[in-house]
Amino acid sequence: MIEKAFSYSRHLFSKYYYIQIFKCSCINAIKMSNVYSYLIRNKSFIIISLLALWLVISSIIILNQNQKIEKSNEEIYTYANQVQMLEGKVYDLENFTMKLETEKSRLTNQLTEYEKILRRGITTYSYSSSTNSKRQQGMNGGVSISDADVYTSKGSATVVYRRSGCDYMILENTSGFIVAEWMGGNHPNQGDRIGGSLNTYGTKEFYNTSRGSKTRLWIDDYMLSRDRALEKINDKCN
Known part of the structure; x- marks a missing residue:
């Protein structure tokens, strides 16, 4: 059931x-x-x-693609500006290189000039040659020996360097080297002995005991080292 x-x-x-x-x-x-x-x-x-x-x-x-294109264009513009800046720096470096080459050429010429001076013997004319100077003083007919003594009593120096076509010269005395400019009168030559107050600035009258005549010089600087004197006269004569 x-x-x-x-x-x-x-x-x-x-x-x-x-x-x-x-x-x-x-x-x-x-x-x-x-x-x-x-x-x-x-x-x-x-x-x-x-x-x-x-x-x-x-x-x-399309909007996303346009945004990507705009971003790419901005990057291209940025890179173009960077390239332009780099080109400007390259141009500046080329100009700087040219200036360095010019300066190198100038220094090379200056070094060559110094070597010529050294070969000539800038210190050849020492003050031990005073005997020869006195002998030349006795031969002069324009100024008496006593007048020459008046100038040399104030000091004396020897012209150790003259550049052709330039009125500046280097003299040497017991205090160092002197840079002077010829202003008139007798034109000193290398090796001439000059009497007068050489260790003060300004234009003054001096006596060329080697030539037996007066000369006027502007004392530009004094008590210089040889290198400093050469540097100054190289600037003055260029």
Whole structure:
């Protein structure tokens, strides 16, 4: 009896289950049919919506591409400015190199001039030659020996360097080297002995004991080293 009741119940449940499945299938079919009908009825709207969506997406893509292009253009402009700056620096370096070459040439010429002076012996004319100077003083006929003594009592120096075509000269005395400019009177030559107050600035009258005549010199500087005197006269005569 119980078994029959259980079998009958299972039979009813199976029928109910299949009924539910059929019902759900029908409902789904109806829904799909409704969706299809909706798509058919609104086909134009759906197409327009899809086109609008495509336009929006395309616009976003194009906007991103334009931004990338603008960024690339800005980088190109920046690089172009950097290249221009580097070209300007290269031009400045070339000018600086030319100036260095010019300065090198000037210093080379100056060194050559110094070497010539050294080969001539700028200190060859020492003050041990005072005997020869006195002998030349005795031979002069324009100024008496006593006048020469007046000048030499204030000091004396020997012209140790003269450049051709330049009125500046270098003299040497016991205090060092003197740079002077000839202003008039006797024109001293290298090796001439000059008497007068040489260790003070200004234009003064001196006596060339080697030539036996007066001369006027402007004392530009005194008590200099040999190198400093050569440097100054090189600047004056260039």
